[in-house]
Amino acid sequence: MIVAMQEGATAAQIEHVVERLVEDGFKVHRTTGTTQTIVAGVGRPDAFDVKEYEVLDGVSEAYRISSPYKLAGRSFAPDGTVIRYANGVTVGGEEIVVMAGPCAVESRDQLFTVAAQVKAAGGQFLRGGAFKPRSSPYSFQGMGLDGLKLMREAGDATGLLIISEVMEISQIEMMLPYVDTFQVGARNMQNFNLLRELGHIRKPVLLKRGPAASVEELLLSSEYILSGGNYDVMLCERGIRTFETYTRNTMDISAIPVVKKLSHLPMIADPSHGCGRRDLVPAMARASVAAGADGLIIEVHPNPEKAVSDGAQTLYPEQLEKLMTEMRAIAPALGRRLR
Amino acid sequence: MIVAMQEGATAAQIEHVVERLVEDGFKVHRTTGTTQTIVAGVGRPDAFDVKEYEVLDGVSEAYRISSPYKLAGRSFAPDGTVIRYANGVTVGGEEIVVMAGPCAVESRDQLFTVAAQVKAAGGQFLRGGAFKPRSSPYSFQGMGLDGLKLMREAGDATGLLIISEVMEISQIEMMLPYVDTFQVGARNMQNFNLLRELGHIRKPVLLKRGPAASVEELLLSSEYILSGGNYDVMLCERGIRTFETYTRNTMDISAIPVVKKLSHLPMIADPSHGCGRRDLVPAMARASVAAGADGLIIEVHPNPEKAVSDGAQTLYPEQLEKLMTEMRAIAPALGRRLR
Amino acid sequence: MIVAMQEGATAAQIEHVVERLVEDGFKVHRTTGTTQTIVAGVGRPDAFDVKEYEVLDGVSEAYRISSPYKLAGRSFAPDGTVIRYANGVTVGGEEIVVMAGPCAVESRDQLFTVAAQVKAAGGQFLRGGAFKPRSSPYSFQGMGLDGLKLMREAGDATGLLIISEVMEISQIEMMLPYVDTFQVGARNMQNFNLLRELGHIRKPVLLKRGPAASVEELLLSSEYILSGGNYDVMLCERGIRTFETYTRNTMDISAIPVVKKLSHLPMIADPSHGCGRRDLVPAMARASVAAGADGLIIEVHPNPEKAVSDGAQTLYPEQLEKLMTEMRAIAPALGRRLR
C-alpha cells in the first residue's frame, strides 16, 4: 500500500494517513522528497479499501501494491494447476481440450445426435444448458432436471464428460449426480454466495469472466471458490463489452496469456459467446489456441437454425470438424496437441 | 423486423429469409430496389433473435423494429407510474425523494445515529445493507437478519421507509416483514430467477442498472418483475464501466432522461456508486436532479472513515445536509420539489 | 515513481530496477518488507515511461506518483484561471457563459438569423464551423474562409465573440483575424503539433476531450498549449465512447467536477455532441450547470431539420430560450449566474 501525498500536504494530513495505515494493520515507512511525501504501508492486512485512502485530505494518489488475491496467484502453484478427471482427461496439461454442444438441451434426439458429433470430432466434454438465463422473460427457459438427466445419459453413452451451467445455490445439489463440471456463467461471476458454495463441493468449476470484469476481478472471484477448498477451478474468457457493435462482445484474446502469467489456473476460451456470430467463431477459436488457451468451449447444434437459443453463434457439425483440423495443425507450434 | 439483403443476394437466399420470418410468426413484406432487397416482418412475435437472421447467407443486416419490452414501455402508462407508500410518500410524482444511509448496517448505535441524521436532513428512506456482496472473500459480509431487524426498528422510530438489498431468492421471505422496498443490486440485474420471484410479491422494487448493461437491457430486466404482476418498480442509474479510471464508474446521467422518455417507471440516481468518491458525490447528485431524476440514493455514515465498507464514497452527515439545500434550490427549475 | 517487486524477486532484479531509476534521474529509497521489496524513485524527471518498469524481470507493479502534467495542475493556479475578453466577458469566473450557433456556417442568412437568436437568448459567443471534419468523404465539407468572414461580420453586428474550430496548423494564420477563440475538436486532442502551435498565439483556445481520452490525457494535452506560453485554455467535455448506443456518446458529467478539482482551467460542457440527440440536450445542459460547468457550447439552428450537418443534435431557437431560463434558475444554487 503506497500513499502519495499532494505537494504541500500538511504534517497533520500526513500523520492522519499514517494513523489510518497503522489502524488497518500496516507497518509504515515514510519517504520525504523535496516536494512530496510518500507513505508506504507494508505487511499484508487481509481487507482494506485503497479508495478510502484516495479521498483523505492531502492525498494525491493511493495504490495497493500486493495483489488482492492469494490462492489464485501464479506463485501459489508455479507449475500450473492440472485438473484430472477419472477417465484420464486433463485440463491444463499438454492436451488442449474441447467442450462442445448446444446452448440449450432441447430433446433426447437433438442431444444424442450432437453428442455423437462432438465425440467424432474429437471433443472431450459435452456442454449443454438445462437452466437458461434469458434476457427476455418471453423466451424459452430450459428443460431443467430432465435436461440434466439426458446430459448424463448422453455422456455415459459416448464417454464424454458433462459440463452444464449452475445458476443458483439451490441447483447445486440437484446437479451433482449429473455433471462432471459446473459452469458459472458470466452474469454470476460476482454471485459470491454461489461461488462460496461451489468451494465446498469436490467437482471442477469453470468460471466465466463477466462482460464488464477485469482480469483481476476474475481472479478475485475464483478466490471465493479456492478459499473454500476446491482447487479444481478453470477460468474462461467469453468476451467483454465495448463500443464495437458488429460483434456481440469483444473477445479479449489477450486475457488468455495474461491469466496464464498471473495465475496457475487453466484458461478456457469461449469463441461462441466471445463474438456471437457463427462466421467468426472459427477464426477466434484458432486465435485462442495460438494465444495459449488450455481448452475451448464451443456451441454446436445439428441444425443451428432450429436451435431454441443462441443459434446465431452456433456452429454446424461440419464446421466443428473442419475447425478441429485447423486447431490440430496450430497446437504443435506451442508444444501442445489436440486429440 | 427488417432484413436487408446484400447486393447480389440470390432468389433462394431471399426465399430462405422469408421462410424463417414466416416460421417465427411474422407477416412478410418485400421491397425490391435496383440493387438491394429489403424484407420486412410485421406482427409482433414474442421471442425471436435478430442475430440469427444476421448470419444467414445473403443477409447484410437485420434490425428488430419493435422494442423487446412491453410493460416497461412509456406507451403502457403514458402519464408515468407513481409508487405510493402507506405513509403518503410517493415516488415518481412531483416530489423528489431521498434515500440515504450507510452502505452496511454495522451496529444499533451506528444505524440509529444515521437514521436520525437522514430524517433531520429531509430524507424519506433509510437505506442500509444487511447482506453484502463483497468482491473479496476476506471482507466483512454483513449482519444478516439482525441487521434487518435493526433497520425496521430504526425505520419505525423515525418514520423513514426501509430499503435494503436482496441478493437471492431465499432471502425474500426473510426480508418481507422488515423492508418497505427491495433493492436489486447491479450484479443481479440479470439474475432472472430472482427478478421473476420479485414479480410475485407486493412491495416496491428498486432495480439497479448493471455496469455493462444498456438502458434497453435495464428495461428488459424490469419486464421480468412487471410481467409477474408487480408494477411498483423503480429503476436506478449507478454508473457504467468505461475506460476512465479516475472515477470508480462513469455515471451515465443521460440515462435519466432516456429512461423517462422510453419508460413510465420512476428513475432514481445513485451518485455514491456512480462515481465512487465522496468529493464528487454532491456534484453528481445535483446533476441528477437537474437531469430529471425522481429520487436519489446516497451513502451517508456518522463517521465514513470508520465505515466497514464503501467509506470512500460515503458522505459525512454535514455534507448530506448541505447537498439537500443545494438540491432544494435546483428542483423548482424543473417544477419539482424536495422535502 | 514506485516499483513494487514480486515476492521472491532476486537481489539482482532489484538492483537492476534501482539502476534504471538512477539512470532516469531519480533518487532511490528502498523499503524491504517480509515478503516484498518496494523501490521508490523520488525527484521529478521530466520524461519517463512507467510501462517500461512494469515489464522488467521481478517487477510486480509500477506506479507514477507525480502527475505527468505541471502547468495544468490545480496547484499551479489554486484560485482558478479566469479568461478575460476585451468586451468584458470572462470565462471561469462567477458568470456561466453560453456559446451557441450552428454546427456549420451555411449562408449569410442562416448565420445572421441564428446570431440574433443567440444574442437575444443571452449567449456571449457565436459558434460555427467553417472547416468541417466529416466522417464520410461524400458529405458537405464546410465554407472555409468565406464562412470565417461571415462569422466575424455576425460577431461584430451582434457583439458576440466568435469561436470556430481549427483543424490544422495551416489554418491558424488564416483564422487569426476572424476568431476570438480557437476550438480544437475531439479528433485533434492529441494532434500535438497543432497544440504546440496554438501555444504560441495569444488568443484563447477551447480544447475538447477526445472520445477515448481520460481526463488525465486531456490535461496532458492542454500542457502542450500552456507550455508554449498561452495560458488562456479552457477544456470541454463532449462525451466519451462507451457500449451504450442509444446516445451518440456517453456524456461524462463527472469530468466537470474532476477537472475543476485537478486543474485550474475553466471547464465547458458540450451537451450537443455529448448525447447527440436534440431531445436530451436540455437535460444534459442543466446537469452540466448543476455539476459546476463554467460554460456551455450548444448547437442551435433556425431550422435544424434543414441543417447541413449534425441536425439531429441541434436545438430549435425556442428550445434554447427555454433552456436558458431553466439554467438561470439552477445557477444560483451554486453561487453562479447566467446572463
Place this chain on the structure above:
Amino acid sequence: MIVAMQEGATAAQIEHVVERLVEDGFKVHRTTGTTQTIVAGVGRPDAFDVKEYEVLDGVSEAYRISSPYKLAGRSFAPDGTVIRYANGVTVGGEEIVVMAGPCAVESRDQLFTVAAQVKAAGGQFLRGGAFKPRSSPYSFQGMGLDGLKLMREAGDATGLLIISEVMEISQIEMMLPYVDTFQVGARNMQNFNLLRELGHIRKPVLLKRGPAASVEELLLSSEYILSGGNYDVMLCERGIRTFETYTRNTMDISAIPVVKKLSHLPMIADPSHGCGRRDLVPAMARASVAAGADGLIIEVHPNPEKAVSDGAQTLYPEQLEKLMTEMRAIAPALGRRLR
C-alpha cells in the same frame, strides 16, 4: 434507410418522414402493420444522417441499411486486393508479411543493427518513426528528415521496404522519396484532410484503427483514400480502448476476420500497440496469424530498455526470431506462409 414509426404515430408524422426521405433523394415504400408503420427509403443517396430521422416526432427507430462505404466494401473487389511492390513483395496474397523495427529512429547504429536483425529474421519491411506524436510535450519528438534518410539507407542496404508514419499533410512531400509505404497512426484515423491527400499519391498507405473507432468507421476512413484514386490501402488493428487496464489497449482480434469479410483490403495486426507489453506480444502475434491477418507490424530494438520510446512493448531481437518460427508453424493451418 428504414424508419420505424412509434405505435400511435399520427398520419401527419408519417407524412413528414416520407417528405424528408423524398427530399434526401429516396424512393419511399410504406408498410402498415396493425400497430406500427414502417417507412423504407430505397435508392442510395450519398450523404444523409440517420440520426436526423431518429429525433423526428413519432419516430421509434431509424436504420441505415446500405453500408456508408462503397469502394472499401468486399463487393467492390470480391477476390481481395493484393498490393504489389517493385521488389516482388505482395501484401494480401498467400504470403504473410512482417514489418518490424524500432518505435523511433534514434541513430545510424541503432537503425542499421535492427535492420540487419529484421532481415535475418525474415521480415520484408523496416518500420521506424521519424516524426513521433508523444502524449507529453517533455518527451523525445523524433529525428525528422534525418531519420527518414537513415531509413532509406538502411532499406537499400538490406533490401527491406520502408514504412514510416506521416503525421500531417506538410510531411507527405518530404517523405515521398524515402518511404515505400505511408503509415497513418491511430490518432489520425479521422484526420480527413490528411487522408484525402494520401488518396492522391501513388504509394501504399497503412491506415491504423483509432482506439475508439468501430470497424465501420475504419472502413469509412479508408474510403477517403480510395476515393482519391489510391487503391493500395491496408488496414491495421492496434487495440481499442476498454475498461481493462492490465493491457495498454485491448487488441480486438475479431476485427481481423470482420475486416476480411466486409472489405477487400489487406488487414495487418499490430500486437505491440495492441497490448503494450513485451511479454504479451508473441501470444497476440500468433493469435493474429491464426485469425487470418495478412501481415504483422512489430516493434523490435537491439536494446529495448534503452529505447527512447515504447520500450515496454518492444521485443528483443531474439524474441522476434523465436516468434517468427512459431508463426511459420501456424500459417500453413490457414493455407498461408511466412518467409
